[in-house]
Amino acid sequence: MAEFTTEQIRNLAVLGHTGAGKSTLLEALLFQGEAIAQKGRVDKGTNHADFTAQEKDHRHSLEPSFLNLDFDNHHINFIDTPGLPDFFGRALLPLSGVESVLLVINAATGIETITQRAFEAARAQGKVVLIAINHIDGNGANLAGLLDEIQTKFGHRCLPVNLPNAALDDVIDCYLHPQPELQGEALFHDVASARDELVDTVLEEDDELMALYLEQGENLTPEQLHAPLETALRMGHLVPVCFTSAEQQVGIGALLELIIKLSPNPLEANPPQFIKGQGESALPVDVTQSSEDHALAYVFRVAIDPFFGRMGVFRVYQGTISLGMKLFIGDGRKPIKVGNLFKLQGDKQVSVTSAVPGDICAISKVDELTVGAVLHDSHDEDEFHLPELVLPQPIFGLAVSAKRRGDEQKIAEVLNKLVVEDPSLHIAKNEAEGQTILQGQGDLHLQIALEKAHDLFNVDMETDVPAVAYRETITRSATARYRHKKQSGGAGQFGEVELTVEPLPRGAGFEFVSKVVGGSVPSQYIPAVEKGVKEAMNGGAVAGFPMQDVRVSLLDGKHHSVDSKEIAFVMAGKKAFLDAVQEANPVILEPIVEMQVQVAQEHVGDITGDISANRGIICGTQAQGNGKVEVEVEAPLATVDDYSTRLKSLTGGDGQFAMTFSRYDVVPDHVQKALVSAAKAH
Structure with missing residues (x-):
């Protein structure tokens, strides 16, 4: 391969909702850049990005895939990402390796769930965003309306850098190579006005250049505007929008030039903030990017x-x-x-x-x-x-177990491999039920993981619906004292503790504080008290669910010079904690999820009725401009953990949804009573 300098490199992650045409757009770019002699097709399983057996079978991108091309003395790295909501966690992983995001939007369907989430994630990480409106020749495409929608949802700084002509077989440049003679040929908008908006936005980043422009009325070149342009892109003050039809190769050459001339090279982008150390001693460090x-x-x-x-x-x-x-x-000491x-x-x-x-x-x-x-x-x-990448919380789970006796260890190893590949998968243990839970973003996410376990690693698993991940907490403060004393002829056990429990804000976790003075509980036994408290929290105090959002303060205690030992303070801490919790009005928490359900207008009533009947709340509805309506919902996970099946039944298969974890909330009284009764019966 040819060698390139850092300044000649461009790195882009390609994100967007499923059906936007990301993989097809990449085929068109590779073909335009002469990296391939013939374009492959997603529907035939011949495109270069979707090459795994699973992707060919499902006709969807399921993993990040890597493609590159050399063009105009530049080297461009592209990362194709999945667009299905279940795989959004996988789509986020490449953001740590790129400067820019190419956000692809289907002109006919407009801004969809993953479009919105991808834009927000890219900007949250300081990535430059370039929007490509694809399928401009598709049925039902309202390009002017979609540009308005983009500016409404993503900001008025989303500005077109080219415009489609009336025949939809070419695009007219508004920035790099202005073509005033084609002024009247744009399908919509005004080429001169579009350029003026771009130049004005860029000049806001450079007062001296702005003054020169206003005083002398000079027609500034893209080269003069380059430095403030890169500032505007880095700061999110400008989001270029371009138009393409990947199938027909329309706008692809223009997009390739925009990538080279507008998207930043690694030295121009927002640098990542590396950190050295952990916790309070962690310090930010800068990298030089010098070879x-x-x-x-x-x-x-x-x-x-x-x-x-x-x-x-x-x-x-x-x-x-x-x-x-x-x-x-x-931090490994042995090099590879x-x-x-x-x-x-x-x-x-x-x-x-x-x-x-x-x-x-x-x-x-x-x-x-x-x-x-x-x-x-x-x-x-x-x-x-680098700061840990925040991935979506797992929503769905399957209890998994060995189908063949003796495969237990092999299953544990394969599950670990699946999580290493895809950190948006989680493995959890339900100690009360003795279950191993594989958790992910949805039914398809888990299905694909299990298929991979079978196809690549020859492991088959039995699956079952797991118990919902309920939690317990307290709602007020309480204090308790407990003495653990055991004497059986030999060495005895003695430990006494007094502690207070206090509720913490939701999501705060667990805090343990020692306020002991005077050595009433010797310092070597304080960790044992905390250990006992944690053991009690794991087992729950109401219905056997783990506890959270509790602060425990160790106040006082007693010890014996001969009989006190670690196990005695473990037991005393556990019992004192449980006694205090019973006086602190313990409650059960359940996971609440946010959902965006996209259905045809005629199904909206069925959807809202079903959600309301299952303890859900309708937060709003929004027309999508393609005959679809997006219904925004909050609901307990326990009532929608089978929603994929229900949605198919309600809409005849004509619906889709995305689900994200929102928070834990207190269950209603009748639900708590039922859960407590079930725990006692078990």
């Missing part, structure tokens, strides 16, 4: 193959990573050797000898690689890390 400094790279994608081992895709942030060099992983170094082009591995700052490459056969790992060649970068 001559110590090597520093961040792993944001891991894939595990039963034959080829573990592969990690990383972004180089500093220094140069070369074939044969030794690297440390995180870079035995192979390559770039991914769909399912192909293209060997390279080195990777400079800004580039995205991969290594394989390294079992220690995980998402979030930092690779470095010097112990000066020990304890370096």
Whole structure:
């Protein structure tokens, strides 16, 4: 492969709702850049981004995939991402490795659930956003109306950098190469006005250039505007909007030029904030992005193959990573050797000898690689890390168990591999029911994980609907004292504690504070009291569900010079805590989810009626402009954990929904009584 400098590299994650045409758009870009001789098709399973057997079977992108092309003396790395709501967590992983997001919107269906969430996530991480309105020749497309909708939802700084012509077979440049002679050929809007809006927005970032423009009325070139343009993009003060038809190759050359000339190179973008250390001692550190400094790279994608081992895709942030060099992983003391170094082009591995700052490459056969790992060649970068990526909370769960006797250990290993590949999957234990729970974003998310366990790792699992992840907490403060005393002829046990329990804000977790003075509870036994409290919290005090959002303050106690030992204070802490909780009005909490349900207008009444009948709340409705209506809902997870099946029944399969965790809330009295009765019967 040709060698490129950091300034010549562009990195973009391609995000958008399913059906927007992300993979098809990438085929068109690869074809335009002569990286492929013929475009593949998603419906035929021949496109380069969706190459796994699962993706070919399901006709959807299910994993991040990597493509690149060289064009006009630049190297562009693209990361295709899933657009299905169940896989939004996977779609977020590449954001740690790019400067820019190409947000693709279907011209006919407009802004959808993942469109909104992707835009918000990209801006929250300081990424430059470029919007591509695709399928401009699709039935029902209202391009002027969609641009208005984008500006309403994402801000008035979403400005067109080109416009479709009336025939929808070309686009007219409004910024890089203004074409005043084509002024009247745009399908809508005004080319000159569009350019003026862009220039005015960019000039707001540079007072001197603004003054020159106002005083002399100079016709500023894109080169003069480049520096303030990059500032506007970084700050989110400008979001360029362009128009494409990937199927017909319309606007693709213009998009490729926009990527090179508008999207920032790694030196121009918002730099990531690396951190050294943990907790209160953690300090921010800056990276130089110089190819001559110590090597520093961040792993944001891991894939595990039963034959080829573990592969990690990383972004180089500093220094140069070369074939044969030794690297440390995180705080590990034993280095690994870079035995192979390559770039991914769909399912192909293209060997390279080195990777400079800004580039995205991969290594394989390294079992220690995980998402979030930092690779470095010097112990000066020990304890370096990026802030943890916030992924969507798991919503759905399946209890999984071995289908074949003796496979229990194998299942545990495979589940761990699935989570290493996809951190938006979680494994939880329901101790009360003795269940292992695989948790994810929805039915399809879990189905795909189980398919992968079978197809790649030859493991079959029995599945069952798990218990809802209820929690317990308290609603007022209370104090209790308990003495644990045991004498059986030999050495005895003695420990006495007094403690107070207080409710914490929802989501605060657990706090343990020692207020003991005078040594009434010796310092070596205070951790034992906390251990006893935690054991009691895990087992619950009402119906056996784990407790949360509680502060426990150890106030006082007694000890015995001979009989006091750790187990005595563990038991005393546990019993005192349970006694205090009973006086603190304990309640059961249930997970509440937010849902966006998209259905045809004629089904709205059925949807709202069903939600209301199942303790849900209708928060609002919004017309989507495509004959669909989005119903915004809050509901207890316990009443919608089978919603995929219900929605199909209510709409005849013509509906979709996205669900995200919102919070824990107190269950109604009748629900608490039923849960307590069930726990006692069990």
